[in-house]
Amino acid sequence: MKLRDGMWLQAQDIRSEYAEEVYSVTELRLTLHQDLEAHFDGVISVEVTHWKGACNPGPHFDLFPGGKPETGDIKVMKNDDSITLSSGSLSATAKTTNHEFDIRFHATDSSKELTSLLNRSVGLAYTPVPTNPLQTGDMRDFHHYIFTQTTLSVGETVHGLGERFGAFNKVGQAVTLWNADGGTSSEQAYKNVPLWISSRGYGIFIDTPDKVELEVGSERSCRVQTSVEGQRLKWYIIHGPTPKEVLQKYSILTGRPGKVPAWSYGLWLSTSFTTNYDEKTVNSFLEGMKARDIQVEVFHFDSFWMKAFHWCDFEFDSEMFPDPKAQITRLKSSGLVNKVCVWINPYLGQASPIFQHAATEGFLLKRKNGDIFQWDLWQTGMGIIDFTNPKAVEWYVACLNALFEKGIDAIKTDFAERIPTLDVQWYDSSLDPRKMHNYYSFLYNKIVYETLQARYGQNEAVLFARAATAGTHRFPLQWGGDCESTPEAMAESVRGGLSLGLSGYSFWSVDIGGFEGYPPPWIYKRWVAFGLLCSHSRLHGSNSFRVPWTVDNDDKSEQGCSRTLAKWTALKARLMPYIFSQAQKAVQLGIPLSLRAMCLEFPDDPTSWFLDRQFMFGDNLLVAPIFEESGDVEFYLPAGQWTNFFTNETKRGPGWFKEKHEFDSLPLYVRENTVLVLGASYERRTVYDYSKDVEVRLYHVQQGTQAMLVDKEGNAIGTLEVGPDGNLIDQKVLTGNWKVIDSPANREARS
Incomplete structure (x- = not known):
């Protein structure tokens, strides 16, 4: 939600109050409290509270399901004008002089500032506007919000926030995290996840399943505003510095993805x-x-x-x-x-004979007066299972x-x-x-x-x-x-x-x-x-x-x-x-298998943060789907040597390329330094022995290039590694009639 009308005015029917200075280590003026806590390497939480006596009912996200890691190297350092909390590679420094509100989040080694909370960046808002503080003695007629505004740097991009079908870079968008059945052609999303990742090497996880509203450079073009109705707002800043490391640390907070057979x-x-x-x-x-x-x-x-x-x-x-x-x-x-x-x-239509049994036994969500909660949203008289x-x-x-x-x-x-x-x-x-x-x-x-x-x-x-x-x-x-x-x-x-x-x-x-x-x-x-x-x-x-x-x-x-x-x-x-x-x-x-955004593999390539018509499938395969009946496609290859999977033709990036394809191919390129293991040409099954009768392809490999082999349960059974002569060191893990195919360009490079 937008709280202001431009730079100078409050939005209509909104009154905002701001944290104006750091008064002590955790207390901020205007009876607004902000707590910073180090959790483990590269992760610090920020919690803003107005009235601490307000209840904080659940549900709450299930954090650290795999156990909380050791806190590691946590330090608090004070000097004449600031105080710094460090959690491994991430630090937060708050100024304590000149009545300023200034909290900077930066790499502990001072190599990079990530984001900050500056003037008028932390506060609370009322709507409608109370004309007298006594009116807030009865909050039933008011909505109360807590908000923060983290700074956006020049050229910074923002990504994630669940399964969103609009522009890949969220800067300039207003995003509401509220699950809705809106199809794939609107601003609504089925999967709203309060995590966003920045191209500057950090992510922010907002720790509430409540409705969260974000103005991502859309209220103030240089800030991401996060607001939630209530008396508290807590989020974690996660330092990578790479986006893969951000996701790995996020998976410590919220759990690793499950395996599938x-x-x-x-x-x-x-x-x-x-x-x-x-x-x-x-x-x-x-x-x-x-x-x-x-x-x-x-x-x-x-x-x-x-x-x-x-x-x-x-x-x-x-x-x-x-x-x-x-x-x-x-x-x-x-x-x-x-x-x-x-x-x-998870619903139950009243046309089913089982509906009355479920209602009588208390299996269905109720209204406050004791009725079963029903509505005609999708099917007549639909009830909802109360889990x-x-x-x-x-x-x-x-x-x-x-x-x-x-x-x-x-x-x-x-x-x-x-x-x-x-x-x-x-x-x-x-x-x-x-x-x-x-x-x-x-x-x-x-x-x-x-x-x-x-x-x-x-x-x-x-x-x-x-x-x-x-x-x-x-x-x-x-x-x-x-x-x-x-x-x-x-x-x-x-x-x-x-x-x-x-x-x-x-x-x-x-x-x-x-x-x-x-x-x-x-x-x-x-x-x-x-x-x-x-x-x-x-x-x-x-x-x-x-x-x-x-x-x-x-x-x-x-x-x-x-x-x-x-x-x-x-x-x-x-x-x-x-x-x-x-x-x-x-x-x-804790990273995607496919579709893997190009920025996860090539975070130092600025172009990779804007590529929304191609992806990586695992570490080594680049895929560019085709959206034209003619088969015309344009795609980007990052730095390095890339080999067309189908033709063995090579291209060198970085650069944009155009191709035309029939329906049995598309731009499928193999990254250099890849040992790619394929099943036999006759395979049509998904489950088989992944080390038997295989074809091993070498793509511009160097000494030390590896590929892990797993069995059909996903257990590691061995590693194929390239030796100093460009050949595989140990092939004992391979069985049956296997073969190794060296790419032509690779052979030419060695000769």
Whole structure:
């Protein structure tokens, strides 16, 4: 929210009061208190409080789930005009003379100032404007906000804040962190994460699930204003200095991303939302895919596995599924698919016979007068599961386990954004309804994910989740929500994936072809190429099928939809030794596997902070999706030697390049100093022995270049390393009929 009207005037109906000077170590004038606390190397929290006696109800983010690290090298140093708090590589220095308000956050070695809190940068605001301080004796008619304004330096860019589909650089934007079902073409987001990363080598995590409003250079062009309604505002400043290190430290605060099993990286095929689900249709789809050499790993039943408007009572529609367990068993035993997923949500329509049972037992959210909270938002008389009630959780878990007994392996956790805040009474009455709005997605996904873990194993649980907030990256994976079948929506989805990756999420997917509408063949094929180079790949739509032959009238040519999908699915299968190894590293560091923003790999290249139409897949592969039917594409290569994966042609960066591609290729470039391990050319599976019959490609390697090999559980089994002669030192980890291919340019360089 904007608090001022330009530089000199207050905004209409707003009265702001500011911290004017540092009065003592932690106390600031105007009875506003600011506390700085060092936590561990490179992390300092800032908490601003007006009235300390105000309650601070939950829910609160689940911080340090893996345990709090040692505080490390923490120092407090005073001199004549300032006091400095240091936490390893990060320091905060506050001036204590001349009645100034001046707090600088900087590298402890003084190599760089990161940001600061200066004049009129910390304060409180009332609306409407009280004309007399006595009026604030009754706060029921006033809204009270706490705000801070951190400075933006010349040329500084800001990124993250969840899955945002607008401009990649957030400077100039007003951003509201409030989960909403807004599609991918608006300022709203399904996944609002209060973390932003700066190109100056730091990040800021805002420690509240409440609605947070940010003016990112949009009220004062040289400041990021953060405001929240209430008496407190706390955030952590995280020093990198690289963005990867910021995310790694953020994962200490909020938890590391969960691991997902190897099978989940294969192709997922959905029934789509409103299409026919009968067994004959499903089998015909899967048989058609097999006949076209397209391996499907997971089949997904979307919402109509239940009766319409019974969502979500966990009861199979008996007309469509007379014996669901037997049908799922037949599906798997056919060999056409290995895993089955179903769609759920955290709501319950009153048309379901189960609604009254859930209401009577107290499983549903209530109004303050004791009524069940219902509204007609999406389905008539919809109730909402109250996950603060342990009995409701127990019932929900039992429903999930009943699905697993029928053969369900994975769950799509849809919705969870439409959580009311007015006239609601949670079972746990100590909770703040406004804070519950975003936090609900954390509870929902946590319950489902942990139930899957209990059933299938710690690293075998897989979600396809839409709503999220801070910490939900621990329950992978997430997908990008309802996009249209247009090139613009594909670009929106790329920006959303990049932004979420910079918010601590390792795994992300998208509805290939777009969810809404009927993709023309060229959009479908360009999206297939992009979608199979996301960490996870799912064909899904609304009221039209996404099997390729329905898109282009079964064009059987090499450039038709079926052959295009077959080629890209096969390529992802071959890439699995690389993908699964890189996935373990991504989880360890708390960084995205794909889509990985270019600035994570090349933070010292200023151009990398503006690239929103390309990404890295792991450390070594650069991907530039194509948004034109003609196949024309322009992309940027950072400094170094890059090799075209398909042609072995090389280009040297930094620089911009233009290419034209058919549907079976795109700019896929391999970074220099890469040992790339590929599965055999015949592989179509996702799960196999990643050290057997492999092809090892060397790209402009130097002594010491390495590649870690993992087994199909993700455990390290060995490392391939390049020796002084440019060849692999030890090949014992490789089995079967493996081969090493040295790139032509690499051989020429050594000769």
